[in-house]
Amino acid sequence: xxxxxxxxxxxxxxxxxxxxxxxxxxxxxxxxxxxxxxxxxxxxxxxxxxxxxxxxxxxxxxxxxxxxxxxxxxxxxxxxxxxxxxxxxxxxxxxxxxxxxxxxxxxxxxxxxxxxxxxxxxxxxxxxxxxxxxxxxxxxxxxxxxxxxxxxxxxxxxxxxxxxxxxxxxxxxxxxxxxxxxxxxxxxxxxxxxxxxxxxxxxxxxxxxxxxxxxxxxxxxxxxxxxxxxxxxxxxxxxxxxxxxxxxxxxxxxxxxxxxxxxxxxxxxxxxxxxxxxxxxxxxxxxxxxxxxxxxxxxxxxxxxxxxxxxxxxxxxxxxxxxxxxxxxxxxxxxxxxxxxxxxxxxxx
Amino acid sequence: xxxxxxxxxxxxxxxxxxxxxxxxxxxxxxxxxxxxxxxxxxxxxxxxxxxxxxxxxxxxxxxxxxxxxxxxxxxxxxxxxxxxxxxxxxxxxxxxxxxxxxxxxxxxxxxxxxxxxxxxxxxxxxxxxxxxxxxxxxxxxxxxxxxxxxxxxxxxxxxxxxxxxxxxxxxxxxxxxxxxxxxxxxxxxxxxxxxxxxxxxxxxxxxxxxxxxxxxxxxxxxxxxxxxxxxxxxxxxxxxxxxxxxxxxxxxxxxxxxxxxxxxxxxxxxxxxxxxxxxxxxxxxxxxxxxxxxxxxxxxxxxxxxxxxxxxxxxxxxxxxxxxxxxxxxxxxxxxxxxxxxxxxxxxx
Numbered sequence: 001x002x003x004x005x006x007x008x009x010x011x012x013x014x015x016x017x018x019x020x021x022x023x024x025x026x027x028x029x030x031x032x033x034x035x036x037x038x039x040x041x042x043x044x045x046x047x048x049x050x051x052x053x054x055x056x057x058x059x060x061x062x063x064x065x066x067x068x069x070x071x072x073x074x075x076x077x078x079x080x081x082x083x084x085x086x087x088x089x090x091x092x093x094x095x096x097x098x099x100x101x102x103x104x105x106x107x108x109x110x111x112x113x114x115x116x117x118x119x120x121x122x123x124x125x126x127x128x129x130x131x132x133x134x135x136x137x138x139x140x141x142x143x144x145x146x147x148x149x150x151x152x153x154x155x156x157x158x159x160x161x162x163x164x165x166x167x168x169x170x171x172x173x174x175x176x177x178x179x180x181x182x183x184x185x186x187x188x189x190x191x192x193x194x195x196x197x198x199x200x201x202x203x204x205x206x207x208x209x210x211x212x213x214x215x216x217x218x219x220x221x222x223x224x225x226x227x228x229x230x231x232x233x234x235x236x237x238x239x240x241x242x243x244x245x246x247x248x249x250x251x252x253x254x255x256x257x258x259x260x261x262x263x264x265x266x267x268x269x270x271x272x273x274x275x276x277x278x279x280x281x282x283x284x285x286x287x288x289x290x291x292x293x294x295x296x297x298x299x300x301x302x303x304x305x306x307x308x309x310x311x312x313x314x315x316x317x318x319x320x321x322x323x324x325x326x327x328x329x330x331x332x333x334x335x336x337x338x339x340x341x342x343x344x345x346x347x348x349x
Numbered sequence: 350x351x352x353x354x355x356x357x358x359x360x361x362x363x364x365x366x367x368x369x370x371x372x373x374x375x376x377x378x379x380x381x382x383x384x385x386x387x388x389x390x391x392x393x394x395x396x397x398x399x400x401x402x403x404x405x406x407x408x409x410x411x412x413x414x415x416x417x418x419x420x421x422x423x424x425x426x427x428x429x430x431x432x433x434x435x436x437x438x439x440x441x442x443x444x445x446x447x448x449x450x451x452x453x454x455x456x457x458x459x460x461x462x463x464x465x466x467x468x469x470x471x472x473x474x475x476x477x478x479x480x481x482x483x484x485x486x487x488x489x490x491x492x493x494x495x496x497x498x499x500x501x502x503x504x505x506x507x508x509x510x511x512x513x514x515x516x517x518x519x520x521x522x523x524x525x526x527x528x529x530x531x532x533x534x535x536x537x538x539x540x541x542x543x544x545x546x547x548x549x550x551x552x553x554x555x556x557x558x559x560x561x562x563x564x565x566x567x568x569x570x571x572x573x574x575x576x577x578x579x580x581x582x583x584x585x586x587x588x589x590x591x592x593x594x595x596x597x598x599x600x601x602x603x604x605x606x607x608x609x610x611x612x613x614x615x616x617x618x619x620x621x622x623x624x625x626x627x628x629x630x631x632x633x634x635x636x637x638x639x640x641x642x643x644x645x646x647x648x649x650x651x652x653x654x655x656x657x658x659x660x661x662x663x664x665x666x667x668x669x670x671x672x673x674x675x676x677x678x679x680x681x682x683x684x685x686x687x688x689x690x691x692x693x694x695x696x697x698x
Contacts (some may be wrong), residue, residue, distance in 0.1 A: 018654040077542060142607065153539060156547040190502060190595040193426065198505040227596040228603030244549040244596055246539040247576040247589075251597050252604055254577030255642075258491065259605075262638045263612055270631030278627035282619030289611045293604075 018049060019068060021329045022095035022104035025054030028322075029315040032059050035110060038322025039065060045323060048330040051104050053095040068103070070094035073111075076315060080114025082199040084122055092116055096123035099308040105333035106309035108300070108325050116310060117154055117303055124308035127338070128329045129345040131159070133305030134166045134242070135312065136173055137249055140292050144315060145178040149188070149230065149238045151244035152301060155269055160203035163187065163239045164213055169304040170237035172344035176300075176337045177328075178236070182218055186225035186235035188244060196224060200241060208239075217344055236306040260290050272290040301326035302332065304341060309333045314319015356583070365687055367398060369415060370678045371444035371453035375422040376460020377671075378664040381408050384459060387671025388414060394672060397679040400453050402444040403411030403526035417452070422460075425664060429463025431473055441465055445472035448657040449673060453660035454682035457674050459666045465659060466503055471484060473657035476687070478694040480508070482654030483515045483591070484661065486598055489641050494527040498537070498579065498587045501650060509552035512536065512588045513562055518653040519586035520568040521693035525679055525686045526651075526677075527585070529557040531567055535574035535584035537593060549590060557564040557588075560578035589680055609639050625646055651681065653690060658682045 023039045025032045032054055040063050042048045052059060053068045072090040074083040084093055092111055096119040098104040107117040113135075121133060135154045138146035151158070152164050167185045174183040186206055189197035194205065205224070214221045222235050229246065230238065240248075267286065271279020291297060296314040300321075303310040311329040313322060372388045374381045379404055389412050391397045401408060402417045421439040423432040433442055441460055445468040447453040458465040462484075470482060484503045487495035499515050500507070516534045523532040536554055538546035543554065554573070563570045571584050576597065579587065589597075616635065620628020640646060645663045649670075652659040660678040662671060 043392060071614060073428065101652060125414070142611065156539060156545075156550075188596060190505060190592055190599075196505075198590070201505075201592070215445075226603075227599030227601070228606075229599055231604060231607055240596075243539055243550070244593055247593055247597055248600050249599055250539075250576030251579055252576075254575075255601055255604065256608075257577075258580055259608065259642055262491065262642075264634065266634040266638050267616070267631055270634035271627065273634075274623065274630040276623060276625070276627070278620065278623035278625070278631070281623040282616055282627070282631055285615040285619035285622075289608075289615050293608055293611075331553035 012139065013094070018334060019103065019105040020049035020051040021326050021333070022053055022068070022098040022107045022109065023326060024091045024109035024111055024116070025052045025059055025097045026070070026091040027109040027116070028313070028317060029076070031111065032100040034317070035322055036060055036062055037319035038317070039326060041319055041323035042169050042326035046327045046330070048326055051098060053098065053118070054091045056201045059141045068094055068098060076112050078115065080110060080112060080118045082113050083112070084118040085219050092119045093123065095122055096308065096310075100124055100196050106311065106329040108313065108322070108329045110313040110315055110322060113153065113312055116312050120303050120306040120308060120310040124306045124310070127305055127307055127342055127345060130165055130169070130305040131162050132165075133303050134169065135245070136170060136303050136304050137295070137301045138178075139295065141231055143231045145180055145236065145237055147230060147233065147238060148174050148250070149240065149245055150304065151240065151242035151245050152249050153242045155242040157243070158200060158241035160200055160207055163204035163241075164207050165207060165305075166239040167237065168213060168217050168218070168339050168344040170239060171217045172340040173302065173304055173337065174236045176335065177332065178342045182220060183236035184220045184222045184234070185214065185237045185239065186222045186229070188227070188238050188240035189224045190226065192226065193226055194223065204239075249295070256293060256295065260294075297321050300328050307338065309337060359609055365684060368452065369398035369400040369446040370675050370682070371389075371400045371402055371417070371456045372675060373440045373444045373456065373458035373460050373465070374401045374408055375419070375440040376458040376465070377549055377662070377666060378425070380460065383666070383668050384671055385409055385411055386668035387666070388697050390672035391675035395676045395679070397675055399675070400447060402447065403440045417447060423464040427464065429461060429467045431469040432461070432464050437622065439515060441468045445469055445657065449473055455660065457660045457662065457671070457678045457680040459662040459664055459671060460691040462502065462661055465661050467657040467661040469652050469657060473655045473659070476648060476654055476656055476691055476694060479514055479518070479654040480511050481514070482597060482652050483518065484594070484650050485519060485653050486644070486650045487527075488580050488644065490580055491641070493582045494529055495536065496584055496587060497523050498589065498594055498598070498643065499653065500589065500591035500594050501598050502591045503652065504591040505592065506592070507549060507590035509549055512553040512590075514555050514654075515588040516557060516568070517562060517566050517693040519588060520692050521567045521689040522653055522686065523585045525684065525689045526681065531569060531583050532585035533569045533571045533583070533650060534563065534586045534588065535571045535578070537576070537587050537589035538573045539572055539575065543572065575650065598644070605644070607640060609643075646670050649677050652686055656687065657658065
């Protein structure tokens with residue numbers, strides 16, 4: 001999107017001005033190839049300074065990107081906490097340490113999500129006042145800013161109080177990332193009326209209904225939202241436990257894949273029958289719709305609550321998706337999203 | 350689908366042979382008009398005997414359908430348990446009583462889901478051995494039988510043991526309704542590996558992994574499934590708590606509405622550009638795909654675990670959807686799905 005028209009000499013200065021994004025080159029379904037390709041794209045297109053972290057012998061052609069050697073890799077299906085503790089020279093651990101040590105501004109991984117969380121938590125620590133970090137995922141809304149859902153998987157079991165912290169952090173994040181002055185915050189549950197939900201959600205609602213936190217955060221609490229409201233633009237931030245959030249995210253991603261694939265095939269069939277180039281013309285109209293709703297392509301998740309910007313991409317991310325996530329990581333670090341999150345939760349500390 | 354080629358004299362005999370489906374004529378966003386229209390369609394198209402339950406003065410032209418008078422209505426947003434207790438002459442309560450008293454074979458409501466559950470539970474009672482009834486919803490799978498997810502909302506908080514009961518009931522239901530000899534049963538969670546999930550799910554997994562129940566039910570336990578597997582055909586029955594199930598169901602329904610609407614508009618735009626009748630030709634190819642994935646149109650939910658066949662349709666159901674759900678209710682009653690569910694759980698009694 002950006003970058004192509006930039007003045008390269010000015011950009012070179014900007015690049016050298018700031019610490020790089022530490023990119024876990026070994027994490028992802030198609031790592032390191034696709035990750036390195038994405039990192040090179042981010043460097044060339046967006047002039048983001050990059051620190052590739054991984055095994056130099058396996059990275060291939062990295063162009064002029066900086067490399068931090070790490071000999072080990074946390075497998076996609078490995079136990080996160082165990083791996084991070086044992087594999088001290090793994091790419092994700094070294095990447096988090098680079099942020100801790102001031103060598104990098106932020107970290108991006110498309111690898112084992114749990115390992116990225118554990119590395120961020122164990123190496124960078126929690127922001128004061130935060131009980132548990134949470135994964136924030138932006139969901140697309142038509143003709144509007146995305147709705148951020150959190151927690152999307154960091155905490156399968158939640159205490160009601162944590163949802164208030166998620167609301168605070170999510171508000172700061174949505175305002176910072178999507179320029180929403182006064183975010184509307186809802187709680188994901190199973191009925192529109194107050195008092196609907198499971199026991200944890202009901203207790204969380206009672207806390208969220210207290211006006212204090214929303215006043216402090218300059219947010220509006222809009223109460224219950226249902227699954228059908230997720231992409232309807234009724235709230236800017238929606239909080240839930242990490243189990244519900246992850247099941248919901250994966251369900252929507254899975255349905256998107258199956259449904260969009262079926263649609264594409266039907267358009268091809270219909271286009272062949274209609275003749276001329278109609279399939280291609282229709283496909284061209286569909287492409288932005290598909291792109292808009294493809295969460296895997298558009299929305300890198302951010303771990304909120306640790307003392308370092310930590311972005312998490314889908315394991316199946318393309319090079320372009322990786323590059324976009326790197327750009328987001330760089331932007332979040334440059335514009336000090338952590339400072340905003342700290343302010344939002346400091347009352348708790 | 351069926352009905353049009355039937356021998357009407359034979360059908361008339363069949364019709365008179367069996368008790369009618371009690372249809373809650375006052376329940377639904379467009380009740381009673383659309384419900385009455387659906388009931389008439391089911392009677393004409395599928396020769397299902399019908400007992401319309403509602404206020405005779407408000408039902409309009411019911412043709413030659415039988416009517417059971419009920420003066421009250423449970424509103425869509427009313428408190429279910431309170432309403433069912435207080436509104437003793439409401440259509441849903443009278444419909445459930447008709448089943449209890451042998452006047453009807455089954456009940457169908459597109460009204461307040463909680464009220465339909467409460468009426469079924471309070472008027473018909475639980476099957477022996479069932480702790481809690483659960484809502485079973487079929488999810489579409491391409492080129493295969495649907496996957497049944499339960500619980501989709503009856504029990505926001507679940508005990509691990511209940512998920513084993515859901516698995517037993519779901520197995521009987523999937524075998525009976527979709528002719529799946531040996532259903533594959535999975536548990537909805539947030540990781541593929543054993544031991545992933547929240548505390549309740551982990552405890553449920555430990556119980557589900559015991560081979561006894563699956564042997565007794567002639568089922569195969571396939572372990573963890575994730576949200577993305579819901580419509581991928583990896584399991585025939587998936588169990589979860591009612592909070593997660595309801596959020597997932599509503600999320601997918603909401604996304605379907607938004608996404609399919611955007612696609613239709615894009616196809617129209619593309620078709621206009623391509624000229625000729627290409628939009629219409631492509632739309633014709635898309636129609637069966639849209640229909641297939643439109644859970645609101647295709648899948649009536651069934652409440653499993655009460656002593657009476659209880660079908661629940663979406664409040665926004667069309668007359669055709671209502672008619673299809675009535676046909677399913679009739680079929681489930683005629684073929685004694687309750688007997689199969691009783692067998693599946695009797696070991697618990």
